[in-house]
Amino acid sequence: MNNFTFCTPTKIIFGKGIESQIGDTIKTYGASRVLIHYGGGSVKKTGLLDKVIASLQAAGLQWVELGGVSPNPKLSFIHQGIALCQKEKVDFILAVGGGSVIDSSKAIGVGLATGNDPWQYASTGTRPEPNQVFPVGVVLTLAAAGSEMSNSDVITNDLLSPWIKQGITSETVRPVVAFLNPENTVTVSKFQTGCGIVDIMMHTMERYFLGTPDCDLTERIAEGLLIAVRDAGRRAIANPDDYEARATLMWASSLSHNDLTGCGKPRLFPVHKLEHPVSALHDNISHGAGLSVLFPAWAQFILSKNIDVMKFAQLANRVWGVEMDFDHPERTAANGIATMKRYFVEIGMPVTMTQLGLQPEDYDAIINLTTKNDTSPVKSYIPLGNAEILEIYHLAED
Numbered sequence: 001m002n003n004f005t006f007c008t009p010t011k012i013i014f015g016k017g018i019e020s021q022i023g024d025t026i027k028t029y030g031a032s033r034v035l036i037h038y039g040g041g042s043v044k045k046t047g048l049l050d051k052v053i054a055s056l057q058a059a060g061l062q063w064v065e066l067g068g069v070s071p072n073p074k075l076s077f078i079h080q081g082i083a084l085c086q087k088e089k090v091d092f093i094l095a096v097g098g099g100s101v102i103d104s105s106k107a108i109g110v111g112l113a114t115g116n117d118p119w120q121y122a123s124t125g126t127r128p129e130p131n132q133v134f135p136v137g138v139v140l141t142l143a144a145a146g147s148e149m150s151n152s153d154v155i156t157n158d159l160l161s162p163w164i165k166q167g168i169t170s171e172t173v174r175p176v177v178a179f180l181n182p183e184n185t186v187t188v189s190k191f192q193t194g195c196g197i198v199d200i201m202m203h204t205m206e207r208y209f210l211g212t213p214d215c216d217l218t219e220r221i222a223e224g225l226l227i228a229v230r231d232a233g234r235r236a237i238a239n240p241d242d243y244e245a246r247a248t249l250m251w252a253s254s255l256s257h258n259d260l261t262g263c264g265k266p267r268l269f270p271v272h273k274l275e276h277p278v279s280a281l282h283d284n285i286s287h288g289a290g291l292s293v294l295f296p297a298w299a300q301f302i303l304s305k306n307i308d309v310m311k312f313a314q315l316a317n318r319v320w321g322v323e324m325d326f327d328h329p330e331r332t333a334a335n336g337i338a339t340m341k342r343y344f345v346e347i348g349m350p351v352t353m354t355q356l357g358l359q360p361e362d363y364d365a366i367i368n369l370t371t372k373n374d375t376s377p378v379k380s381y382i383p384l385g386n387a388e389i390l391e392i393y394h395l396a397e398d
């Protein structure tokens with residue numbers, strides 16, 4: 001187990017009817033003038049926005065609204081948010097939505113706290129100073145990205161050509177509080193529920209692999225989370241109103257990306273690095289759908305090089321129920337990937353490039369964006385340059 005620091009300070013308020021606590025709670029973090037930030041309108045349709053406003057009103061808080069965050073949140077809109085907050089003297093940002101709304105809120109917060117364009121931090125990998133924190137709270141409506149507890153903030157620069165999607169990684173972007181009512185996720189479509197299931201699994205699996213050999217407790221936590229998500233995912237897809245299934249997914253979303261499932265392991269996230277350029281250049285592709293296609297292909301590629309076979313076999317056996325073939329662990333490992341792929345199909349997720357709407361003529365542009373024209377390979381078990389990524393794409397063709 002490697003040395004590690006685990007600090008995940010977001011306060012979680014979980015369960016039914018918790019919206020009435022929002023106003024009084026965020027007041028304890030210094031809120032007096034709040035930006036309520038939301039997406040394309042689902043929070044209006046479901047009535048959640050009214051409940052949030054009622055709670056702020058009851059607590060005597062003032063607020064301004066900015067709806068319209070699009071999936072894969074855009075820098076130009078974040079700039080509008082920063083300008084609005086400065087004009088209105090906002091002192092707290094309340095994200096009401098999924099990962100895109102949260103990440104837009106975090107980026108606005110970075111802009112306000114630092115006085116700099118948040119893209120500066122995403123593009124250079126530098127981090128805001130520890131004292132440059134602007135408080136962000138979350139009312140979560142979609143179990144997926146885990147941004148409600150994570151130290152990441154993924155934004156798309158739509159002012160560049162081509163667009164680039166990149167993350168700010170910093171402890172300063174962890175929300176101070178998140179309100180998690182699973183009832184607020186029952187209206188999520190089957191497709192977005194599936195994308196969320198895959199993304200939650202990926203945040204844990206990306207940490208599971210590429211790790212140190214002796215990390216048994218962390219791996220057992222990861223496997224437990226994956227099994228619970230596997231089963232709850234099936235139930236939520238079959239019956240969107242299943243409260244317990246939605247509750248499991250929501251809590252797993254947060255735990256999967258707050259670093260708990262990675263304690264003592266390195267954090268490289270190669271498949272996320274393969275996916276982000278896909279959804280940057282093809283804005284209609286959801287992050288979870290991209291991962292659903294790329295992760296099995298990446299795993300097949302790594303196995304074809306005979307790397308970390310026992311870890312893939314372990315996952316296959318413990319999470320995907322494949323019997324261990326001690327004489328041929330590579331068969332167990334390959335069966336595990338095939339079983340996971342069948343699970344993704346079962347929950348309605350794409351598993352091929354064509355299902356994502358991508359054709360071979362689209363590949364070059366995405367691959368060159370991923371590797372900066374083959375000058376900056378993706379760090380994985382082995383570096384993934386243009387040739388390796390093309391091989392992975394081919395494995396995702398059938």
Ligand code: NZQ
Pocket residue numbers: 038039040041042043069070071072073097098099100101103141142143144145146147150151152153154184185186187188189192195196199257272287288
């Ligand atoms: O915009 P509205 O109308 O709210 O509709 C959204 C959106 O169309 C809809 N939705 C959300 N809650 C709903 C609902 N529809 C009905 N009922 C509800 N309760 O779902 C659609 C997708 O929303 P979005 O927020 O884009 O999805 P998600 O939570 O999957 O977030 C994806 C973004 O997060 C980034 C991804 O790259 C992507 O940009 N990620 C952020 C991470 C982080 N900050 O830690 C980590 C992840 O790996 C990921 O990269």
Ligand code: ZN
Pocket residue numbers: 145199202203272287
């Ligand atoms: Zn993700």
